[in-house]
Amino acid sequence: MELNEFDAVLSRRPFGDSTYLHEQMHAAFRRRLESIGPAVPAGRRLLSALEQADPQTEYRVLGDPLVRRAIQQLVIEEAAGRRRQLPPHLCAQVLEAAERHVRAGATGGPLQGDAAAARWLGEPSRTPWIWGPGQGDDFLGRTFGGLVEWQFGAGLCAATDADVAALRDAARLLDEVVPLTSRSALSHTHLIGLTPGTGAWKGKASTSQFTVTGVVFLNRTLLTNPWWVAEHLLHEALHQKLYDFRHAHSMLVRDLGAVPEGPSGEARRVVSLWNVPGPDGSNRWNTHRAMAAFHVYVHLALFGALAERLSARLRDRYGPLDAPRPMTPSRKAFDRAHYLGESLRTGCWEELGVAGRHLVDWLSSVLDAMDPAPPPPGASLHLLMDRYLREARRLRKLPPSDGLARVLRRLAVAEADAFRAILSAVGAQAPRDEAAAEAAPEQVGDDGEFFARRRRHIADTLLRLAPNGYSLDALPRTAGGSADGMVRDMVEASSRELATAVASAGASAP
Structure with a gap:
């Protein structure tokens, strides 16, 4: 039809x-x-x-x-x-x-x-x-x-x-x-x-x-x-x-x-x-x-x-x-x-x-x-990355806050560690080394902008690695469990902490 x-x-x-x-x-x-x-x-x-x-x-x-x-x-x-x-x-x-x-x-x-x-x-x-x-x-x-x-x-x-x-x-x-x-x-x-x-x-x-x-x-x-x-x-x-x-x-x-x-x-x-x-x-x-x-x-x-x-x-x-x-x-x-x-x-x-x-x-x-090209059953990477980037965009609209800045710095470190673990699980050694340099650029501007750029790099890398654009589990795994599951754990943990931090920042805004 x-x-x-x-x-x-x-x-x-x-x-x-x-x-x-x-x-x-x-x-x-x-x-x-x-x-x-x-x-x-x-x-x-x-x-x-x-x-x-x-x-x-x-x-x-x-x-x-x-x-x-x-x-x-x-x-x-x-x-x-x-x-x-x-x-x-x-x-x-x-x-x-x-x-x-x-x-x-x-x-x-x-x-x-x-x-x-x-x-x-x-x-x-x-x-x-x-x-x-x-x-x-x-x-x-x-x-x-x-x-x-x-x-x-x-x-x-x-x-x-x-x-x-x-x-x-x-x-x-x-x-x-x-x-x-x-x-x-x-x-x-x-x-x-x-x-x-x-x-x-x-x-x-x-x-x-x-x-x-x-x-x-x-x-x-x-x-x-x-x-x-x-x-x-x-x-x-x-x-x-x-x-x-x-x-x-x-x-x-x-x-x-x-x-x-x-x-x-x-x-x-x-x-x-x-x-x-x-x-x-x-x-x-x-x-x-x-x-x-x-x-x-x-x-x-x-x-x-x-x-x-x-x-x-x-x-x-x-x-x-x-x-x-x-x-x-x-x-x-x-x-x-x-x-x-x-x-x-x-x-x-x-x-x-x-x-x-x-x-x-x-x-x-x-x-x-x-739909001539549906995602594979159970795919979640693409949906999680939508949220991951949406959260980062929202942060750019918030007024500066010392408390929020501390949370973003802590999350940036935690997400970088999780990112390296995900790459290691799928044997992505070369992209991991490249990401290690790119994921920590010289900080320019506010913490929200820096955090958003980090997330954009992580999302782009993960989606590029996924053979079908939908799942890392299609890749051979060298260690650990589901790579998609590891991505979800990273995103959910960050979302919970960000939700609390953003609510506090919004409540304290003039």
């Missing part, structure tokens, strides 16, 4: 067909409204109103982030007696407002309010609207704003005309590269909220959560490169598509309960090797998050590969592919997808439901068909 044909493959039933997924998700939420009806009359009345509404109204109401949050919360409290941020009486008021909205003949979502004033990403029937000025002034807007602040620790900012133009530009770019995939994903997103990139939102380029479905959040300060914006818009929209799938299918074993809940409490079995762990080990993912990332990276691999092919033709309109804040290269997306698919099979299979296992099989088959 030609690569562009996979755009259609990833939009087919059952796992990619949005029409089917919307139908199943709507049926699931109608059942939930029916289940809470005896205890919450507003739920019964909303269900009755939806039964008389047209499909477009049902699509927008049952996709509305606040309405869905209220329904989910009422079902959870009814089934398990668990209390959430929205009190039951407030949830009931949300459903009452939604019922009035439906009976008034409105076609948009209740939270959206006046459809005529809404600013849409694209065609109004199947693309999200964008949170704008005055959007949080009524009851539903204030309630949603409070929910966002409770969930994320800070609120949204209203999109400017320039923000809207940047988002629409990214949507047009998606439509030129992966039209079927992007239209499908965006149809599962009902609202785009922009964040200021400060306070609780600092460090978050984009985000979405299973507990607040139907809405994606993007950092407005980063809406500069259309390729980057397109990737993150697609990334978060794909999460929404998977969330809709999970609401109506047994993606996880525990989804067989009354209503799928958020990911809290699950064992974090998958390590995203390319991500910096931080002091809280945030690169360790539970099954829900690993599945969500696998789903995204299979699609991003296709988007990246096609974007790279089309970049010359699209350059005049959208700028160069390698502009500041570039998108993820397709090779990285392919590699991460392969790793996550393997990890789901080896570490999470017992936690996946029947539908979840079939989804992994389907995505894996598409991935294998798209």
Whole structure:
């Protein structure tokens, strides 16, 4: 198959067909409204109103982030007696407002309010609207704003005309590269909220959560490169598509309960090797998050590969592919997808439901068909080196600190020793001698720059030594155990110490 044909493959039933997924998700939420009806009359009345509404109204109401949050919360409290941020009486008021909205003949979502004033990403029937000025002034807007602040620790900012133009530009770019995939994903997103990139939102380029479905959040300060914006818009929209799938299918074993809940409490079995762990080990993912990332990276691999092919033709309109804040290269997306698919099979299979296992099989088959040169099973060197270099780049942005400088000097010595041991294990005597001279250049500039140059040399050498670019274990070993294992031990040990040092440096910064 030609690569562009996979755009259609990833939009087919059952796992990619949005029409089917919307139908199943709507049926699931109608059942939930029916289940809470005896205890919450507003739920019964909303269900009755939806039964008389047209499909477009049902699509927008049952996709509305606040309405869905209220329904989910009422079902959870009814089934398990668990209390959430929205009190039951407030949830009931949300459903009452939604019922009035439906009976008034409105076609948009209740939270959206006046459809005529809404600013849409694209065609109004199947693309999200964008949170704008005055959007949080009524009851539903204030309630949603409070929910966002409770969930994320800070609120949204209203999109400017320039923000809207940047988002629409990214949507047009998606439509030129992966039209079927992007239209499908965006149809599962009902609202785009922009964040200021400060306070609780600092460090978050984009985000979405299973507990607040139907809405994606993007950092407005980063809406500069259309390729980057397109990737993150697609990334978060794909999460929404998977969330809709999970609401109506047994993606996880525990989804067989009354209503799928958020990911809290699950064992974090998958390590995203390319991500910096931080002091809280945030690169360790539970099954829900690993599945969500696998789903995204299979699609991003296709988007990246096609974007790279089309970049010359699209350059005049959208700028160069390698502009500041570039998108993820397709090779990285392919590699991460392969790793996550393997990890789901080896570490999470017992936690996946029947539908979840079939989804992994389907995505894996598409991935294998798209990628003519996959990494060998179990490969980790390339992923670890991504993290290794990313950590070094982050250090350059930190203010000078005596404490951090001491840690970097100590780690530089430890990593040089580990590097020599790795080279010795694979019999790389000549490169080792060469590295011994190059790994200790005269220190120029701050310690962060020196440390970053050391790491770049180590990473380049190890990747160059790997016969396939993925694993040192393909080399004959002269001593010790797995060379890849030795690399991982080096990187993990340094990551733990760096996480503590960086957190301390950040806390002491003025």
